[in-house]
Amino acid sequence: MSKKQSLDSLLEAGKCRPIGAVERDTGIARDTLRVWQRRYGFPNPVRNPRGERHYPAKQVRRLQLIRRLLDQGLRPGKIVPLNEPALHQLEAELCIMPGVEHQENVVALIAHLREHDTEAIEVLLGEILAIQGLRRFVQNTVAPLVKIVGESWAQGQLDVYEEHFMSQLLIRLLNTEIAKLEIAASPNPVLLGTLPGERHGIGLLMTAAILASENVAAINLGVEMPLDQLVRAAEKFNSSVLGLTFSGAYPYGSVRSHLQELRARLPATTNIWAGGHAMGRVRKLPTGVIKIISFDELPIATIR
Amino acid sequence: MSKKQSLDSLLEAGKCRPIGAVERDTGIARDTLRVWQRRYGFPNPVRNPRGERHYPAKQVRRLQLIRRLLDQGLRPGKIVPLNEPALHQLEAELCIMPGVEHQENVVALIAHLREHDTEAIEVLLGEILAIQGLRRFVQNTVAPLVKIVGESWAQGQLDVYEEHFMSQLLIRLLNTEIAKLEIAASPNPVLLGTLPGERHGIGLLMTAAILASENVAAINLGVEMPLDQLVRAAEKFNSSVLGLTFSGAYPYGSVRSHLQELRARLPATTNIWAGGHAMGRVRKLPTGVIKIISFDELPIATIR
DNA sequence: TAGCCTATTTTGTCCTAGACAAATATTATT
DNA sequence: AATAATATTTGTCTAGGACAAAATAGGCTA
Numbered sequence: 001m002s003k004k005q006s007l008d009s010l011l012e013a014g015k016c017r018p019i020g021a022v023e024r025d026t027g028i029a030r031d032t033l034r035v036w037q038r039r040y041g042f043p044n045p046v047r048n049p050r051g052e053r054h055y056p057a058k059q060v061r062r063l064q065l066i067r068r069l070l071d072q073g074l075r076p077g078k079i080v081p082l083n084e085p086a087l088h089q090l091e092a093e094l095c096i097m098p099g100v101e102h103q104e105n106v107v108a109l110i111a112h113l114r115e116h117d118t119e120a121i122e123v124l125l126g127e128i129l130a131i132q133g134l135r136r137f138v139q140n141t142v143a144p145l146v147k148i149v150g151e152s153w154a155q156g157q158l159d160v161y162e163e164h165f166m167s168q169l170l171i172r173l174l175n176t177e178i179a180k181l182e183i184a185a186s187p188n189p190v191l192l193g194t195l196p197g198e199r200h201g202i203g204l205l206m207t208a209a210i211l212a213s214e215n216v217a218a219i220n221l222g223v224e225m226p227l228d229q230l231v232r233a234a235e236k237f238n239s240s241v242l243g244l245t246f247s248g249a250y251p252y253g254s255v256r257s258h259l260q261e262l263r264a265r266l267p268a269t270t271n272i273w274a275g276g277h278a279m280g281r282v283r284k285l286p287t288g289v290i291k292i293i294s295f296d297e298l299p300i301a302t303i304r
Numbered sequence: 305m306s307k308k309q310s311l312d313s314l315l316e317a318g319k320c321r322p323i324g325a326v327e328r329d330t331g332i333a334r335d336t337l338r339v340w341q342r343r344y345g346f347p348n349p350v351r352n353p354r355g356e357r358h359y360p361a362k363q364v365r366r367l368q369l370i371r372r373l374l375d376q377g378l379r380p381g382k383i384v385p386l387n388e389p390a391l392h393q394l395e396a397e398l399c400i401m402p403g404v405e406h407q408e409n410v411v412a413l414i415a416h417l418r419e420h421d422t423e424a425i426e427v428l429l430g431e432i433l434a435i436q437g438l439r440r441f442v443q444n445t446v447a448p449l450v451k452i453v454g455e456s457w458a459q460g461q462l463d464v465y466e467e468h469f470m471s472q473l474l475i476r477l478l479n480t481e482i483a484k485l486e487i488a489a490s491p492n493p494v495l496l497g498t499l500p501g502e503r504h505g506i507g508l509l510m511t512a513a514i515l516a517s518e519n520v521a522a523i524n525l526g527v528e529m530p531l532d533q534l535v536r537a538a539e540k541f542n543s544s545v546l547g548l549t550f551s552g553a554y555p556y557g558s559v560r561s562h563l564q565e566l567r568a569r570l571p572a573t574t575n576i577w578a579g580g581h582a583m584g585r586v587r588k589l590p591t592g593v594i595k596i597i598s599f600d601e602l603p604i605a606t607i608r
Numbered sequence: 609t610a611g612c613c614t615a616t617t618t619t620g621t622c623c624t625a626g627a628c629a630a631a632t633a634t635t636a637t638t
Numbered sequence: 639a640a641t642a643a644t645a646t647t648t649g650t651c652t653a654g655g656a657c658a659a660a661a662t663a664g665g666c667t668a
Contacts, residue, residue: 020650021565024500025530030651031621038654039619050628052651075661077618116540118523119489161537164497164525175476176483185423193468219422221468233465236420324621334622335650342625343648354657356622379632381647560631 016046016054026063033063040080065091068156091156106145110152113166121166125173134177134213138206139295142170146202167202174205178212186217188240190303193221193230195244195258203245203276206295214300218243227258231265240303242266245276259289273298320350320358330367331551337367344385369395372455375581410449414456417470425470429477438481438517442510443599446474450506451581454551471506478509482516490521492544494607497525497534499548499562507549507580510599518604522547531562535569544607545575550582559583564590577602 022043023030033053037043043063045053055063065087069079072094079087105128112120129137149166152158190211192204201223211218219237221230234242242262259274266272268288275292292298327334337357341347347367349357359367369391373383376398383391409432416424433441453470456462494515496508505527515522523541525534538546546566550559559582567576567590578589579596589595596602 018651021531025532027500027530029620032619034653035620050651075618076620118493159533159536161497161525161529161533161540164529164533165523165537168524168526171475172479172483175479179476179480189422219469220472221465222472225465225468229463229465229468232463233469236465322622333649336648338623339649354622379647380649 015057017057017060019045019053019055022055022060022063025060026067028063028067036076036080040077042080062087065156068153069094103140103144105141106148109145110148113149113158113162116162118169121169125169129173129177134181135210138174138209138213142174142206143295146170146206170202171205174209178209181212181215183212183215183217188238188303190216190218190241190243191221191230191234191237191239192218192243193225193233194223194246195225195227195230198246198276199223200245200247200276203247204243207243207245207275207298210295210298211300216300216303227262227265230262234266234270239270241271241273243273243275246274247276263288271302319361321361321364323349323357323359326359326364326367329364330371332367332371340380340384344381346384366391373398407448409445410452413445413449413470414452417453417462417466420466422473425473426477429473433477433481438485439514442478442513442517446478446506446510447599450474450510474506475509478513482509482513485516485519487516487519487521492542492607494520494522494545494547495525495534495538495541495543496522496547496549497529497537498527498550499534500528500530502550503527504549504551507551508547511547511549511579511602514599514602515604520604520607531566531569534566538570538574543574545577546570547577547579549580550578551580560589563593567592575606 017025019030019033022028022033028036033043037045043055043059045055045059048054062084065084066076066079069087069090070076074090079090082090105124109121109124112124125141128141132140145166149158149163153160153163192208194201194204201220204220204222208218208220219233219239221233225233230242233239244259244262259272263272272289273292274289290299321329323334323337326332326337332340337347341349341357347359347363349359349363352358366388369388370380370383373391373394374380378394378398383394386394409428413425413428416428429445432445436444449470453462453467457464457467496512498505498508505524508524508526512522512524523537523543525537529537534546534548537543548563548566559578563576563578570576572592576593577596578593583595583597594603
């Protein structure tokens with residue numbers, strides 16, 4: 001009886017999850033979960049009578065922690081074999097808080113986010129926008145906010161759903177502001193998008209907002225556009241500029257080769273702007289590709 | 305040399321895609337693709353020198369067609385072995401296009417999209433919206449438009465970038481309209497999101513717009529929310545309803561099991577609404593899960 | 609110091625063919 | 639016509655091996 005109960009508590013009360021569910025919850029593919037077990041001994045799921053893997057909730061949480069560390073650029077071989085305290089220590093060490101001079105506004109917004117106070121967030125965002133104007137709002141408020149929310153999530157201080165919630169609020173707000181400006185269509189609009197593998201589109205939207213505030217027409221194609229599609233779109237829309245963003249999680253080596261291929265396939269009349277955190281590591285770029293670390297560097301004058 | 309060239313022409317000019325890409329493009333799981341091949345002889349991909357499956361573009365399109373038929377309630381064993389003409393005939397027989405009287409607008413919008421006439425699309429969308437009002441605009445114009453754009457893409461009649469472009473326009477427009485309505489925050493907001501693997505968020509936005517038009521507060525968490533996060537969010541926001549959408553591309557086998565798991569983990573006070581094209585094929589649902597095939601069925605009265 | 613070529617390690621994805629439970633269809637029984 | 643029993647269909651999971659693409663480290667040049 002006690003034995004049966006302990007098995008139950010492991011399989012049911014312990015909320016074990018089959019490999020498909022863990023794949024969904026962690027974003028780590030089935031094959032990868034199995035090969036990690038083979039190579040590193042972790043995860044080490046319970047088996048049901050049929051021999052199928054059932055992952056205890058604790059291991060799922062640890063996998064999510066591992067996932068966060070991977071997103072910060074660490075490699076599986078270095079961290080998957082580590083025990084839990086070591087992982088938590090690593091996470092704490094990597095917590096590089098960029099200057100405490102977070103603007104009050106951003107701190108207040110995060111506080112409201114933690115309290116799930118939708119109304120307060122929307123009101124405060126509106127107030128800040130009214131004071132700063134769209135361009136400074138994007139640069140001084142939205143960009144730091146996105147960065148800090150992303151980092152808080154990576155450190156486990158914010159839940160995934162809280163990050164998504166804030167993203168959706170910002171998407172709605174920025175789209176609304178862009179629509180308000182009613183920029184006239186251009187024969188050479190700036191084209192914005194990300195390459196496959198890059199799923200963060202908020203940088204594109206921030207760029208579009210700044211361009212709109214400068215009365216520049218932009219077309220945002222959103223995330224994960226296959227390379228050939230970007231080329232076709234740039235040709236069809238006769239774009240003067242193709243703007244791409246690469247977040248910190250983007251695979252390092254591919255940035256340059258992708259930009260080189262794009263440069264080779266795009267007409268010479270189309271310039272390439274490359275922005276986002278991952279660009280900080282890229283040193284040399286193909287000629288005709290402009291690296292943009294800060295929104296201040298957007299060479300808007302060149303296309304007007 | 306000539307041998308290498310012929311291989312190239314087969315694998316590259318023919319635009320063959322590895323199984324992982326086909327899984328993403330069709331929403332059919334790897335294992336399922338392999339087991340269909342074993343059982344029904346289709347798909348029948350080319351093999352590269354390593355023995356890996358490479359699916360010609362034509363077979364991918366046929367898989368997407370099969371996908372659409374499955375969504376209408378047909379079973380794999382009946383249709384996967386069929387040849388292409390038979391499939392197209394089946395689709396033609398099953399094709400139930402909603403009210404033909406609003407098709408004119410949609411046809412005109414698609415025509416403008418083909419011509420890349422941003423301005424014309426925006427003007428026309430604005431006019432239709434002014435005439436129909438937000439709710440009917442979403443039901444009669446946006447929904448059919450999204451469906452037809454998606455199908456045109458699946459059939460190779462529209463490029464990926466054209467589909468993305470239209471999506472972004474609609475996202476901007478709907479978000480703007482929702483913002484205009486300035487719905488007051490609710491203590492029990494409707495929560496909207498999709499499960500991991502489901503990357504189409506436009507259905508959520510359409511739902512949010514209709515809810516807003518009925519003065520119902522909704523929180524859109526966007527796409528690919530891990531299941532446990534949806535549960536936590538529903539608890540934290542004290543939601544009366546969790547709304548999910550499953551597009552035609554969603555791995556159909558998992559819909560039911562995911563909904564069952566969600567039902568088990570959510571508090572009984574939270575209802576579940578499940579919508580989207582993939583719901584057309586799901587017959588029996590756990591009690592406490594409401595299937596929503598048409599926006600008309602949204603039980604808005606129950607939460608007001 | 610920075611770039612670049614080469615060798616080594618790491619890492620994710622794909623392979624096979626069988627197994628089986630859950631979902632669905634079909635037939636039998638009340 | 640509804641219910642129960644049986645049969646079929648169908649998606650998911652298993653195993654360990656394999657290998658290319660990517661990341662790292664070492665050595666060389668300017």
